[in-house]
Amino acid sequence: MCGIVGYIGSKKIGNRLIEGLKRLEYRGYDSSGLAILDQTMLKSVKRIGRVNCLEEALPEKILEANVGICHTRWATHGAVTEENAHPHVSSDEKFALVHNGVIENYLSIKKFLESEGYKFVSETDSESIVNLIAYHYKKQDTNNKSNRFLESVRKSLLHVEGTFGIAVLSQDHPGQLVCAKRGSPLIIGVGKNEHLIASDVNALTHCTHQVVYLNDNEIVHLNADDFSISTIGNSSVNAVIQTVDWDTTAAKIGDYHHFMEKEIFEQPIALTNGMRGRFSNDSSTALFGGLNISEDELSQIDRIIFLSCGTGWHACLIAEYLIERYARIPVEVEYASEFRYRNAPLDKNSLIVAISQSGETIDTLSALKEAKRKGYKTLSINNSVGSSIARECDGGIYQHAGPEIGVASTKAFTSQLMLCGMLALYLGRMRNLSYSDGCKIVEAFKSLPKLIQETLSVKDQIKLIAKEYADYEDCLFLGRQLMFPIALEGALKLKEISYIHAEGYPAAEMKHGPIALISESCPSVFLTTSGEMFAKTLANIKEVKARKGKVICIASEDCEIPEDSIDSLIKVPIAHEIISPIVMSIPVQLLSYYIAIERKCDVDKPRNLAKSVTVE
Ligand code: M6R
Numbered sequence: 157m158c159g160i161v162g163y164i165g166s167k168k169i170g171n172r173l174i175e176g177l178k179r180l181e182y183r184g185y186d187s188s189g190l191a192i193l194d195q196t197m198l199k200s201v202k203r204i205g206r207v208n209c210l211e212e213a214l215p216e217k218i219l220e221a222n223v224g225i226c227h228t229r230w231a232t233h234g235a236v237t238e239e240n241a242h243p244h245v246s247s248d249e250k251f252a253l254v255h256n257g258v259i260e261n262y263l264s265i266k267k268f269l270e271s272e273g274y275k276f277v278s279e280t281d282s283e284s285i286v287n288l289i290a291y292h293y294k295k296q297d298t299n300n301k302s303n304r305f306l307e308s309v310r311k312s313l314l315h316v317e318g319t320f321g322i323a324v325l326s327q328d329h330p331g332q333l334v335c336a337k338r339g340s341p342l343i344i345g346v347g348k349n350e351h352l353i354a355s356d357v358n359a360l361t362h363c364t365h366q367v368v369y370l371n372d373n374e375i376v377h378l379n380a381d382d383f384s385i386s387t388i389g390n391s392s393v394n395a396v397i398q399t400v401d402w403d404t405t406a407a408k409i410g411d412y413h414h415f416m417e418k419e420i421f422e423q424p425i426a427l428t429n430g431m432r433g434r435f436s437n438d439s440s441t442a443l444f445g446g447l448n449i450s451e452d453e454l455s456q457i458d459r460i461i462f463l464s465c466g467t468g469w470h471a472c473l474i475a476e477y478l479i480e481r482y483a484r485i486p487v488e489v490e491y492a493s494e495f496r497y498r499n500a501p502l503d504k505n506s507l508i509v510a511i512s513q514s515g516e517t518i519d520t521l522s523a524l525k526e527a528k529r530k531g532y533k534t535l536s537i538n539n540s541v542g543s544s545i546a547r548e549c550d551g552g553i554y555q556h557a558g559p560e561i562g563v564a565s566t567k568a569f570t571s572q573l574m575l576c577g578m579l580a581l582y583l584g585r586m587r588n589l590s591y592s593d594g595c596k597i598v599e600a601f602k603s604l605p606k607l608i609q610e611t612l613s614v615k616d617q618i619k620l621i622a623k624e625y626a627d628y629e630d631c632l633f634l635g636r637q638l639m640f641p642i643a644l645e646g647a648l649k650l651k652e653i654s655y656i657h658a659e660g661y662p663a664a665e666m667k668h669g670p671i672a673l674i675s676e677s678c679p680s681v682f683l684t685t686s687g688e689m690f691a692k693t694l695a696n697i698k699e700v701k702a703r704k705g706k707v708i709c710i711a712s713e714d715c716e717i718p719e720d721s722i723d724s725l726i727k728v729p730i731a732h733e734i735i736s737p738i739v740m741s742i743p744v745q746l747l748s749y750y751i752a753i754e755r756k757c758d759v760d761k762p763r764n765l766a767k768s769v770t771v772e
Contacts, residue, residue, distance in 0.1 A: 158256040159183035162225040162323035165350025170219040176359035182767030184230025187241035191252035192221035202241040227254035234279025246290035247275040255282035257319035257340040288312040336375040344368040407559040416562030424605035426557040426567040440594035441585035442578035448551030463492040467565040468511040473641035475576035483583035492523035513568035514768040515543020600732030611742040622750030634663040635683035649748035663696040679706035686714040
């Protein structure tokens with residue numbers, strides 16, 4: 157996790173670095189820091205807390221520098237302290253470094269360097285790299301001054317195991333910045349008489365829209381007017397400059413109290429954008445422009461493996477139900493972090509689909525790389541154009557849901573559900589799904605934004621329910637079939653942002669263990685539509701009531717629920733089953749949002765979490 161921004165150029169670092177850092181806070185927000193070169197003196201300031209704490213602590217003089225690096229941290233090695241915050245300075249005070257990633261062999265590097273007299277002041281793995289650079293710098297030929305900095309970083313990285321995106325300043329080379337990456341994202345921003353480096357393109361677009369995405373094991377040497385890329389093994393690399401054309405104003409909070417609130421309420425438009433231009437002229441199937449797999453190849457696929465983490469994993473479960481039902485292709489859903497190491501035997505005609513909002517989740521990225529290494533075709537459903545996962549896959553489907561800033565995923569989730577449904581339709585129509593069923597499904601998708609708008613009107617009712625339930629410390633979410641993944645998602649949302657212990661189960665599983673939790677102090681949220689599972693879900697509701705458990709029931713309008721079976725009822729519009737999980741997600745999101753507000757939690761930046769999880 158963690159975010160990095162670096163600047164070198166003719167302008168003052170001032171807003172250039174701080175604005176970039178603020179845009180990276182979603183990557184981690186427990187502490188932050190900045191280092192600059194003032195003449196030939198390295199100076200750094202670090203603070204615990206959010207970027208605004210750092211901003212307040214920065215003397216004007218520092219902001220006037222023309223070269224600097226900064227960092228926002230999500231702690232991995234060592235507690236949240238100023239010593240552990242980045243930038244780290246080498247014990248000879250010649251180098252400052254910011255790092256994103258995890259150095260796996262840092263203990264052995266540290267031991268060696270300590271035996272050479274280097275002192276360590278933090279508990280981090282990152283400090284081992286900056287001291288290793290100082291060590292190699294000292295050992296090098298002093299006549300070759302300009303490359304000595306670059307070469308000492310290169311030499312050091314040859315000994316480093318693990319993942320890194322780094323930016324390094326050298327006291328002896330005030331007009332230079334050296335950066336490198338392996339496993340963690342790093343992008344160069346190319347401006348006029350200035351260059352930037354950042355771990356996310358959004359941290360650059362306030363200065364330039366010309367960018368270069370670095371590949372793993374590349375190292376960059378930058379000054380104000382120029383930059384050169386080579387591999388860590390010292391082969392030269394041609395830079396490919398790309399233009400990013402998205403509008404970052406979409407990431408502004410507007411009149412909302414929180415980004416999460418904004419993102420919940422803008423779902424009708426996010427869904428509209430995700431389906432635009434993606435239905436056939438005869439409105440009987442979906443179309444995807446970027447799959448890069450021929451229809452012939454797709455019709456040969458006899459198994460699909462979905463990979464993801466967290467909320468995206470719940471979207472995968474919906475994909476499993478829908479693709480198996482409509483396209484009759486067997487689907488497996490894997491936690492990316494488990495798949496990577498499981499060495500699962502796969503058939504030749506398996507297709508791998510990764511789902512990731514950020515496109516940077518390292519577990520998902522690594523699992524994809526593993527699948528590619530074994531020769532499988534890979535696709536992704538992803539919300540970040542140009543992200544590492546998008547670039548790694550053979551093809552994919554961009555969500556076009558717009559930037560999601562709140563740590564708890566909302567609009568990105570529903571957009572993933574929609575695209576999974578559309579993929580099921582597309583694959584189904586290539587097989588046995590009839591023209592008329594295809595048309596009905598397309599019609600259902602087209603009605604979705606309006607239906608979601610209507611569903612959002614339950615907000616006032618949910619606000620009242622939230623007041624009533626905000627003080628509970630445990631909660632179960634229960635649903636069957638397509639409602640089960642939404643129950644999992646409901647539980648995840650509630651625990652993420654309100655810190656209430658919540659678990660999701662298939663409703664029928666409750667009696668196999670979780671029922672032991674049911675009591676007056678553990679309410680249950682049931683999700684149901686009027687389909688074939690309704691009567692069975694109702695029976696499960698009664699089992700909870702019989703044990704004095706409170707029940708909040710979220711049900712489609714056509715469900716007839718006896719009043720004495722439940723304590724609170726939230727009705728949502730009737731929807732085609734393929735879109736029903738999307739409709740049902742809305743009250744679940746609102747419930748967790750308003751409960752978190754009642755509990756005065758930091759909704760957009762919940763404790764211990766980060767938006768983009770770039771460590772294993
Ligand atoms: O960016 P990704 O979709 O790959 O992220 C995966 C999870 O880290 C993410 O969904 C996480 O669970 C969210 N905080 C859920 O709200």
